[in-house]
Amino acid sequence: MDQVKVFAPATVANVACGFDVMGFALEDIGDEIIVTKTDTPGLKITEITGCEGLPTEPEKNVATVAVQALLDSLQDKPSFGFQFKLSKNVTGGSGLGSSASSSAAAVFAVNKLLDEPFSRKELISFAMEGEKAASGHPHADNVAPSLLGGFTLVRGYTPLDVIELDYPEELFATIVHPQIEVKTSDSKKILKRQITLKDAVTQWGNVGGLVAGLAKGDYDLIGRSMKDVIAEPVRSILIPLFKEAKQSATDEGALGCSISGSGPSIFALSKGKSTADKVASAFRIIYESNEIDANVYISGINPIGAEVIK
């Protein structure tokens, strides 16, 4: 195989209570990459479409930074190189794991062309180097679900321990992405570095509840657990119409609604697609009537993660 085309999905990190540890993968929305073997070693980005201003220097682009980390870990270096065409469908600064989709797609594609020396789980740590290039912090809460699909839990980092969570079939996500940019760095800055033990206990009660609810297929418990007392109260200030959107999601019957990653995208989880559709309509009306451009997506949970496409 000399060329491969890969899709890696956009992702929703945090999932309300699971700040920095939980995430899930979306269907259809994500980045595509075409990777071609070249005769001589080295990485080259020949094209980036769908997003302006991204660096094409291999040492600066998250996708090639991630691939370089993969190559660095190989004892036997390949005698060939790789050329990348990246098609971005996830906008940077959306809160939908844009950099993670690119990093995940790139390492997944290169791993394929190398005849898969690494498992999907092993690819996570390489994709994290892309995240480090993007945000200064090698976090896994987006790259893990983008590579593995489904719901993931980053139990810990020393060593990296990513858990694939069981979850029920009928979950659907509705996403609204107001067209304003919130930089992850700004959104990190607004968080308090110290929190009360009381709030922390509330949060981990909900993390336990969400994991149990997903495992049991208890939709009501999933909804009751989708509460974030740490990040949402401060980060939501940066997102126009957050309160109104959240209220409308609840009114339409969503299980829960919170910020996707560091925002400004907002996600809701619903049981069944028809409820997810209603939430989407409500989101559209809110942003349209306030004359704020917003993209709305409806998606099942992507069970596969990164995959080779035609």
Added chain:
Amino acid sequence: MDQVKVFAPATVANVACGFDVMGFALEDIGDEIIVTKTDTPGLKITEITGCEGLPTEPEKNVATVAVQALLDSLQDKPSFGFQFKLSKNVTGGSGLGSSASSSAAAVFAVNKLLDEPFSRKELISFAMEGEKAASGHPHADNVAPSLLGGFTLVRGYTPLDVIELDYPEELFATIVHPQIEVKTSDSKKILKRQITLKDAVTQWGNVGGLVAGLAKGDYDLIGRSMKDVIAEPVRSILIPLFKEAKQSATDEGALGCSISGSGPSIFALSKGKSTADKVASAFRIIYESNEIDANVYISGINPIGAEVIK
């Protein structure tokens, strides 16, 4: 039915990472209560054995405080009263939910004599009033597993939301109770009221991992998740030979080891009874060789909780 004898198990709260939210029930170790209907309304404690210095005034004893809360919630008050004989097998200040066992046994017994107006779950909030009398704080992390059995998660308190967690069959607990008293109030005082967001994230990653590990029956994940960066580092200072005991449990193959409740009891979880037995021997040797009296217990996870006995 005019009389009933009830056993309510001792419990291990926190389970390492699940500070204030998780707990599980032990077999065989627990309090027994005989409750007899009396002709006229009112509560009377006629006997307490197994523990000195506990109050027999109904308004002061946790068991009768809990029962009074149950009676107060009834619209139709019974025309009769109740008399209590309490047999304590769980020492107060052990960290094994002594007050919770008494409260749980008492409300379970009275509910039986009233022809069960309340479900087991509904009894939790009454038993919590006993905990409030004992510690000033109406917590549920011991009374929930004592009433329900198994592993429980207190997802939240507003409203009270207790989740019965799935768990695998081959888990065994080994407990060592060094014969020193650590008051819950002292053990609460030593905790910091503010924690870093970083530590909080570590903790809820582990809570998620523990709940997932229990649900999946993934013993290794259960063990990896039994890490407490919040309470154990400070509370363990109050417990003689904690480090040595924990190290020995790990050496003998336990999945994990931490403080039971607020201590001084230490618990380990193992896969299979033979490992739990080895841990018990190791615990005994450590405390005997240092001439500290200590009781050691080995127990499966009690799947039933409070129950009527002969």
